[in-house]
Amino acid sequence: LAKTTQPISMDSYEGQEVNITCSHNNIATNDYITWYQQFPSQGPRFIIQGYKTKVTNEVASLFIPADRKSSTLSLPRVSLSDTAVYYCLVGEGRGGGNKLTFGTGTQLKVEL
Amino acid sequence: GAVVSQHPSWVICKSGTSVKIECRSLDFQATTMFWYRQFPKQSLMLMATSNEGSKATYEQGVEKDKFLINHASLTLSTLTVTSAHPEDSSFYICSAETLGGPVNEQFFGPGTRLTVL
Numbered sequence: 001l002a003k004t005t006q007p008i009s010m011d012s013y014e015g016q017e018v019n020i021t022c023s024h025n026n027i028a029t030n031d032y033i034t035w036y037q038q039f040p041s042q043g044p045r046f047i048i049q050g051y052k053t054k055v056t057n058e059v060a061s062l063f064i065p066a067d068r069k070s071s072t073l074s075l076p077r078v079s080l081s082d083t084a085v086y087y088c089l090v091g092e093g094r095g096g097g098n099k100l101t102f103g104t105g106t107q108l109k110v111e112l
Numbered sequence: 113g114a115v116v117s118q119h120p121s122w123v124i125c126k127s128g129t130s131v132k133i134e135c136r137s138l139d140f141q142a143t144t145m146f147w148y149r150q151f152p153k154q155s156l157m158l159m160a161t162s163n164e165g166s167k168a169t170y171e172q173g174v175e176k177d178k179f180l181i182n183h184a185s186l187t188l189s190t191l192t193v194t195s196a197h198p199e200d201s202s203f204y205i206c207s208a209e210t211l212g213g214p215v216n217e218q219f220f221g222p223g224t225r226l227t228v229l
Contacts, residue, residue: 036220043116043205043220044156087155098209099146100218102156 004088009107018075020106022088025069033064033071036087038105044087048073075108083110114140116208118221125196126229133191133224135206141186142208146218147179150203162189196228 005023012018024033032051036044048055050062050071061074075082085105092098115138125131135145143164148156160181161169168181180192189208193200203225207218 041203041223041225043118043207043223045220046217049217098218099158099161100207101158102148104155 004090004103006088006103006106008104011109012078013111014079015077018078018108020073020086021070023070024090027068027090030092031090034089035062035073036089038085038087078110080110082108084108114210114219116206116219116221118206118224120224121222122225124227124229127197128195130192130194131196131226133204135189135221137187137208140210143186143211144209145183145189146207147181147191148205150205156205193226198228201226201228
């Protein structure tokens with residue numbers, strides 16, 4: 001399973017765009033990149049998943065360069081409620097029994 | 113999206129007793145469920161992979177005789193912590209995997225806080 005590296009923490013203010021970058025130098029051809037959000041004492045929540053280039057949904061965008069050795073989660077106009085831990089995971093998206101290995105995650109703190 | 117529930121949401125027990133935690137996929141069938149453990153201010157650690165109708169696969173260092181997993185149906189997996197001790201106090205989270213579509217996705221339960229006195 002490819003290992004991921006992301007910043008331990010980030011601070012931001014309400015209304016700003018936040019970009020969290022994750023390194024995954026050993027990503028395999030079949031691997032997808034998935035980001036989860038976790039609030040204290042809750043299970044992780046799926047945010048976005050991608051394989052290459054750019055993916056956008058109603059809450060975030062995911063940018064993946066051509067070499068796929070890194071990815072950037074972009075949260076537009078964050079609010080206080082976006083304060084959480086964000087995990088970047090890499091693994092096969094198909095086939096069943098897809099084990100997820102959680103790294104340290106990035107603690108995002110949003111202030112007024 | 114798909115919903116996964118856990119019961120109980122929290123439990124306090126005495127040392128030496130056993131505790132059962134249920135994980136249910138409410139609106140989909142899950143052939144594979146996963147159990148994680150999370151200590152305060154740490155990341156999730158995968159404990160085992162639970163497959164319906166077969167034995168669970170445990171990660172290295174996880175005692176299978178202490179953490180009994182039963183995946184009796186496509187919507188229910190249970191984790192039993194046997195002879196619990198204070199060091200087993202943790203946040204236990206399950207996830208259920210959906211199949212089909214371009215990629216598989218795991219949906220996580222809300223977690224169960226176990227405190228062993």
